[in-house]
Amino acid sequence: MPGPSSPETWDAFFSDFYLRAYADDERREEAEAQALAAVRLTGVDETGDLLDVPCGFGRHCVPLAKAGYRVTGVDRSGVLLDEARRRAGAGRWPKFTKADYRELPFRDESFDGAVNLFTSLGYLGDEQDTRVLAEIRRVLRPGGRLVIETHHRDLLVLRFSDSDWRLMGEGRLLLEQRTFDAAAGVSQTTQTLIDGAGRRESRTWSVRVYSATELLAMLERAGFAEAKAYGGFDARPFEPTSRLVIAARR
Numbered sequence: 001m002p003g004p005s006s007p008e009t010w011d012a013f014f015s016d017f018y019l020r021a022y023a024d025d026e027r028r029e030e031a032e033a034q035a036l037a038a039v040r041l042t043g044v045d046e047t048g049d050l051l052d053v054p055c056g057f058g059r060h061c062v063p064l065a066k067a068g069y070r071v072t073g074v075d076r077s078g079v080l081l082d083e084a085r086r087r088a089g090a091g092r093w094p095k096f097t098k099a100d101y102r103e104l105p106f107r108d109e110s111f112d113g114a115v116n117l118f119t120s121l122g123y124l125g126d127e128q129d130t131r132v133l134a135e136i137r138r139v140l141r142p143g144g145r146l147v148i149e150t151h152h153r154d155l156l157v158l159r160f161s162d163s164d165w166r167l168m169g170e171g172r173l174l175l176e177q178r179t180f181d182a183a184a185g186v187s188q189t190t191q192t193l194i195d196g197a198g199r200r201e202s203r204t205w206s207v208r209v210y211s212a213t214e215l216l217a218m219l220e221r222a223g224f225a226e227a228k229a230y231g232g233f234d235a236r237p238f239e240p241t242s243r244l245v246i247a248a249r250r
């Protein structure tokens with residue numbers, strides 16, 4: 001059965017390539033609104049300690065820190081963290097830590113809430129992704145909430161398109177070609193970035209795309225309680241065609 005790509009493939013993807021593809025198309029205001037809405041769902045206020053895991057190039061934790069939150073961003077990619085630090089500037093928050101989210105370098109019960117946004121699971125497969133969830137639970141204080149926002153299997157299947165392209169910043173084109181192995185629940189994507197001068201660069205990767213049912217079961221296995229699926233950060237009902245937002249309590 002095919003599984004997700006290796007950590008080395010992810011490291012090669014979440015690199016300068018990812019920054020070139022996404023950094024100018026981050027829709028800052030949308031990311032800021034999503035970050036604030038996600039944190040509202042965790043129930044954490046400005047006095048609490050928040051974890052943004054993984055934080056990528058800081059789309060969420062930088063505006064959260066500017067809004068007064070005590071937020072720590074963790075990511076495995078040094079390149080993305082450097083960009084996040086550059087965007088954050090000199091303030092006390094956010095704090096950044098480079099780590100694999102299977103082994104978070106924090107003591108038990110260090111945070112009041114955590115967010116995992118923009119499809120940040122599925123890179124490791126069922127067992128290891130469950131380990132990530134258990135690790136996030138370990139660093140949450142009792143009663144602390146994790147909020148996940150992700151693509152999911154129902155939406156992938158209903159809207160499946162084997163190829164499409166998007167116009168990104170500075171006239172760049174991002175072409176995506178996809179296949180989906182329905183038995184394995186693994187989607188394979190080849191992204192080709194074509195810049196204004198016509199230069200092409202491609203990366204291929206495979207990701208496990210979970211259904212809401214699978215993710216809720218994984219959260220339970222990881223020890224979370226009261227995991228609930230929503231169709232958005234405003235806690236609207238989950239539907240097959242909505243994004244998937246899950247809030248779960250330690």
Ligand SMILES: C[S@@+](CC[C@H](N)C(=O)[O-])C[C@H]1O[C@@H](n2cnc3c(N)ncnc32)[C@H](O)[C@@H]1O
Pocket residue numbers: 010014053054055056057058059060074075076077080099100101102116117118119120123
């Ligand atoms: C789709 S990006 C989303 C990042 C961020 N949440 C955002 O919205 O921009 C997924 C992130 O997961 C990180 N990542 C992948 N595997 C990881 C691992 N094993 N440990 C920690 N971070 C990882 C990547 O470096 C990347 O920044």
